[in-house]
Amino acid sequence: xSEVRRDPIIGRWAIVADKEESWGADRYDKEVHERKHKAIxxxxxxxxxQTPPEVDANRHPGSGPNQPGWTAxxxxxxxxxxxIEGQLDKRGYGLYDVSTGIGAHEVLIETSDHDxxxxxxxxxxxxxxxxxxQNRSISLAKDRRFxxxxxxxxxxxxxxxxxxxxxxxIIALPLVPRDVLEELEGSxxxxxxxxxxxxxxxxxxxxxxxxxxxxxxxxxISFCPYVPRYPFETWILPTEHTSDFCYLSxxxxxxxxxxxxxxxKRMKKTLNDPSYNFYLHVPPVNYQENQxxxxxxxxxxxxxxxxxxxxxxxxxxVHTEPGVAAEALRHNPPD
Amino acid sequence: MPELRKDPVVGRWVxxxxxxxxxxxxxxxxxxxxxxxxxxxxxxxxNQDPEIYAIPNDDPRVASPWKVRVTPSGTPLLKMAPQFxxxxxxxxxxxxxxxxxxxVIETPEHIxxxxxxxxxxxxxxxxxxxxxxxxxxxxxxFLYVIxxxxxxxxxxxxxxxxxxxxxxxxxxxxxxxxxxxxxxxxYFDYHDRCLFCDLIRQESxxxxxxxxxxxxxxxxxxxAPRFSFEICLLPKEHQCDFVxxxxxxxxxxxxxxxxxxxxxxxxxxDPSYNYVLHTAPFRSQDRGVRWPTIEExxxxxxxxxxxxxxxxxxxxxxxxxxxxxxxxxxxEFLREVELP
Numbered sequence: 001x002s003e004v005r006r007d008p009i010i011g012r013w014a015i016v017a018d019k020e021e022s023w024g025a026d027r028y029d030k031e032v033h034e035r036k037h038k039a040i041x042x043x044x045x046x047x048x049x050q051t052p053p054e055v056d057a058n059r060h061p062g063s064g065p066n067q068p069g070w071t072a073x074x075x076x077x078x079x080x081x082x083x084i085e086g087q088l089d090k091r092g093y094g095l096y097d098v099s100t101g102i103g104a105h106e107v108l109i110e111t112s113d114h115d116x117x118x119x120x121x122x123x124x125x126x127x128x129x130x131x132x133x134q135n136r137s138i139s140l141a142k143d144r145r146f147x148x149x150x151x152x153x154x155x156x157x158x159x160x161x162x163x164x165x166x167x168x169x170i171i172a173l174p175l176v177p178r179d180v181l182e183e184l185e186g187s188x189x190x191x192x193x194x195x196x197x198x199x200x201x202x203x204x205x206x207x208x209x210x211x212x213x214x215x216x217x218x219x220x221i222s223f224c225p226y227v228p229r230y231p232f233e234t235w236i237l238p239t240e241h242t243s244d245f246c247y248l249s250x251x252x253x254x255x256x257x258x259x260x261x262x263x264x265k266r267m268k269k270t271l272n273d274p275s276y277n278f279y280l281h282v283p284p285v286n287y288q289e290n291q292x293x294x295x296x297x298x299x300x301x302x303x304x305x306x307x308x309x310x311x312x313x314x315x316x317x318v319h320t321e322p323g324v325a326a327e328a329l330r331h332n333p334p335d
Numbered sequence: 336m337p338e339l340r341k342d343p344v345v346g347r348w349v350x351x352x353x354x355x356x357x358x359x360x361x362x363x364x365x366x367x368x369x370x371x372x373x374x375x376x377x378x379x380x381x382n383q384d385p386e387i388y389a390i391p392n393d394d395p396r397v398a399s400p401w402k403v404r405v406t407p408s409g410t411p412l413l414k415m416a417p418q419f420x421x422x423x424x425x426x427x428x429x430x431x432x433x434x435x436x437x438x439v440i441e442t443p444e445h446i447x448x449x450x451x452x453x454x455x456x457x458x459x460x461x462x463x464x465x466x467x468x469x470x471x472x473x474x475x476x477f478l479y480v481i482x483x484x485x486x487x488x489x490x491x492x493x494x495x496x497x498x499x500x501x502x503x504x505x506x507x508x509x510x511x512x513x514x515x516x517x518x519x520x521x522y523f524d525y526h527d528r529c530l531f532c533d534l535i536r537q538e539s540x541x542x543x544x545x546x547x548x549x550x551x552x553x554x555x556x557x558x559a560p561r562f563s564f565e566i567c568l569l570p571k572e573h574q575c576d577f578v579x580x581x582x583x584x585x586x587x588x589x590x591x592x593x594x595x596x597x598x599x600x601x602x603x604x605d606p607s608y609n610y611v612l613h614t615a616p617f618r619s620q621d622r623g624v625r626w627p628t629i630e631e632x633x634x635x636x637x638x639x640x641x642x643x644x645x646x647x648x649x650x651x652x653x654x655x656x657x658x659x660x661x662x663x664x665x666x667e668f669l670r671e672v673e674l675p
Contacts (some may be wrong), residue, residue: 001416004507006428011541012510015412081352081649081657094537095530096558099336101350152648160647169649174339176349177653181366196629205425226427300651307491308483309412309503311561311640312611314511317412 002230003016006191007227009198010182014227014316021283024321028303033156033273034286038114044221045070045112048303051330052076056135058128060076072129074136075108080105081171088145099275102145104172108132109165117155117166119264123324125258131169134246134253136170141246146172148284155234159302176284183281183311184293185300191292194223201242201293210230214330217264219255222263224329231320232271234263235328246283246293260297265334267301275302338661340559341659343522345514349559350657351560371496379440382406382428388466388556390459398424399443400489403459404500408588411436411585412503419476419506435471435504439463439482440497447496448486448549458589464502464612468578471504472617476516477615479512480504487607497643500610508616515613516644517632523632531634532573539648546598546670549591555652556662563658563666566595575633594674598628599641602672608643 002015017023026136026272042050045068053067056074063069065183076084082103091100110129112116153168154161176184190198206212206223213220214234222236235260238252249255267274278299287293337352371377378384381399382404392402413434420431442452443462449457464482471480484500485492508516514668522530537554538544546554546566554568574580581588598604614635650656 001412001432002412004413004430004434004505005424006425006430006507008428010510011513012519013507056569070591079354080337081350081354083354086336087376093535093558094539094541095343097341097343099339100341101352107662113401125607149647152652154647158645160645171649173653173655175348177655178345179652179654182654201356201426209425226424235622277648277651281652297606298652305489307485307648308609308640309481309485310637311483311609312483312613315507315509 005227007225009186010179011186012227012229012314012316014229014318017319017321019321019324022321022324024324025320025327026234028231028271028274030272031156031158031166031275033275035115035329037164041109041163041165043109043167044114048315051107052078055145056132056139058132060062067245068112071112071125072132073112074075074106074132075109077105077107077169083174084122098150099174102174104140104143104146104170106137106170108151108168108170110168111166114165115225117264117268118153118168119261119268121166121261123254123257126261129251129259130248130253133168133170134248137246139171139284140170145174146285148173148176149282150177150279151282152277152279154277156302159275159277161275174204180281180284184283184287184289187294188292191289197241197292197294199237199296203237203239211283212326214266214326217235217255217259219261222259224326226322228322228325229316231303231318232267232274232301232319232324232325232329234267234299234325235296236260236263236299237294241282241291241294243287243290243293243295260332263299264330266317266329266332267299269332269334270275270305270328271301277302342520343511343534344606345511347559347561348655349561350655351401351559351591351661352657352659353661354659363659371494375607377443377445377495378409378498379496380443380445382440382545384409384438387472387597388462388463397443399416400446400463401443402456403442403463404440405437405463406440408438408501420477428547428639430506433476433506435474435502437475437502439500441497441500445496446498448596449484449498449500450593450600452498452593454589454593455587456589457593460500461585461588463586465581467502471502472578473502475506477617478506478508478615479508481512482612483611484608486517486609487642489607490609490640492607511555512613512616519632519634520626520628521599523628529573529632529634531569531636531671535569544666545596546573546666547591549587549594552591553588553590554595554637558662560658560662560665561656562607562640562667563643563660564599564641565662566599566669568637568639569634570636573631573634575615575630575635577612577635580635594640595631597674598669598672599639602669602674603641608639610639611636612637635660 048066057070059073083189212223389401390406
């Protein structure tokens with residue numbers, strides 16, 4: 001029998017299969033990732049002139065901007081969803097609301113090596129990627145037009161990427177996205193009622209039950225959430241309460257890189273190199289309710305197709321119970 | 336210049352960015368060759384599953400006892416536990432498996448796309464939705480019923496080229512449905528008018544996003560769509576409930592629905608699509624009315640969503656959608672499709 005479970009943060013319901021009927025990793029469709037565009041890849045070293053100008057980079061000493069010699073690099077998106085130039089002009093149109101599409105859309109090229117994904121990088125290389133992401137977030141947050149900075153990654157065609165060279169993206173938005181608002185409101189309500197952070201309470205419960213935990217290190221914990229939207233969905237959270245991603249200490253940044261690398265490697269092994277997305281949920285720029293919100297990463301492998309029922313209702317159907325997913329991930333340590 | 340538009344019902348923002356349309360490799364190719372599994376017999380032709388309900392066949396050219404047939408789903412998302420039970424699990428709330436999942440086989444003939452059914456056949460499908468929804472409302476533990484379709488691989492369908500749709504009755508109001516109802520109620524509290532009625536008035540006057548109209552219905556591309564070529568079909572006359580609202584108008588709805596599906600099929604080369612029928616939740620007296628104005632503030636409708644692009648991390652993480660073709664352009668394109 002399945003169960004209908006309700007997420008305590010935003011109140012989303014999901015239909016979750018029970019353990020006995022759960023789909024194992026082998027029940028999902030396999031996707032083959034081809035790396036066939038190396039010869040013409042615009043993200044490879046030596047073709048820096050083919051991307052929009054560099055915004056920031058981790059570089060070897062002596063190399064200059066828009067030249068080879070980098071290990072990770074941020075450029076503007078060639079096909080931006082939002083434009084950086086102009087003023088935010090909000091207006092009404094009959095009963096509708098509309099605004100000019102001001103924002104920033106940047107691409108973070110995670111490695112100069114065309115043949116490796118983020119999961120294949122060393123912990124120190126991932127530390128470099130995270131540091132760049134933090135620097136860009138801090139810098140974009142200074143632009144007063146932007147209310148929210150979103151970092152996310154698409155890996156594999158069915159997760160929506162069109163470029164095979166490892167990269168993630170940063171979008172600065174003039175407003176706070178709805179899914180984040182729902183989390184902020186839900187966690188603030190909980191905080192007002194109980195005086196505690198709901199994410200901290202979730203971590204406590206997960207530590208007691210243990211069955212959904214994937215890995216835990218000095219500063220970060222990773223588990224498959226009790227009410228997922230997607231099979232094998234996995235979250236990574238700082239174990240100590242903090243709402244801030246941008247100003248992690250060197251130690252914590254290293255621990256985050258290690259946790260992220262380990263989860264991605266375990267997913268790759270368990271699910272046979274699946275397409276996946278991840279995104280950071282951080283508070284809006286200048287958010288004041290720091291005690292109630294807890295920043296985190298949500299990683300969602302793209303294993304099944306979202307059908308009409310999910311789109312129409314926001315009621316997700318998950319064929320793998322998260323305890324079963326976590327157990328499979330625990331059994332596949334990185335080589 | 337890209338635009339940010341806000342959906343007036345649920346408050347979801349959408350980025351309309353034509354720049355993104357130039358990005359190569361974003362459109363999903365229709366996978367028509369995969370419509371039928373190789374040589375496996377179609378489970379819906381000469382269907383032998385237990386029958387929940389059927390409309391008898393009235394067409395002598397077709398050798399079938401039924402015209403439209405409802406059976407239990409072979410892979411139900413929800414099953415009926417003997418008893419409805421709620422419990423807590425630490426922080427979380429849990430309900431046991433309690434619900435109904437039915438398949439509506441829309442034709443005895445092996446036809447893949449609903450667009451290719453006759454108007455009379457489609458009208459029978461809507462009659463079946465009505466009958467089943469009315470019947471399912473009798474279980475007091477159900478709060479909501481939804482009818483929907485997945486057509487084509489990218490829309491989440493299995494590879495069986497036989498037109499069918501699904502009905503699910505659930506003991507909870509799902510989050511997205513609740514979002515719509517709350518949005519409509521807020522608008523009503525403030526304006527004392529139905530938001531959807533106002534929207535129809537504005538769209539009828541504007542015309543730019545109207546795809547087509549019939550006597551009782553209007554089909555528009557939403558001002559802030561999630562999907563390119565998304566279409567919303569609404570009854571012009573205010574009614575929160577599909578079962579009441581469609582009574583006697585099934586034929587007119589079938590006519591405009593077939594036209595909409597045909598415009599998508601011809602214009603976009605037979606794309607995968609989903610549709611979802613949104614109606615007011617069950618609300619009889621003994622169930623405890625959730626709010627007294629639901630009859631006035633909610634308005635039933637059907638959303639049709641072609642699945643031409645993939646949803647990526649940004650959309651999944653933010654609930655913010657990026658649409659690369661403005662709905663004014665998609666409506667114009669669909670209006671100009673030459674019907675066969």
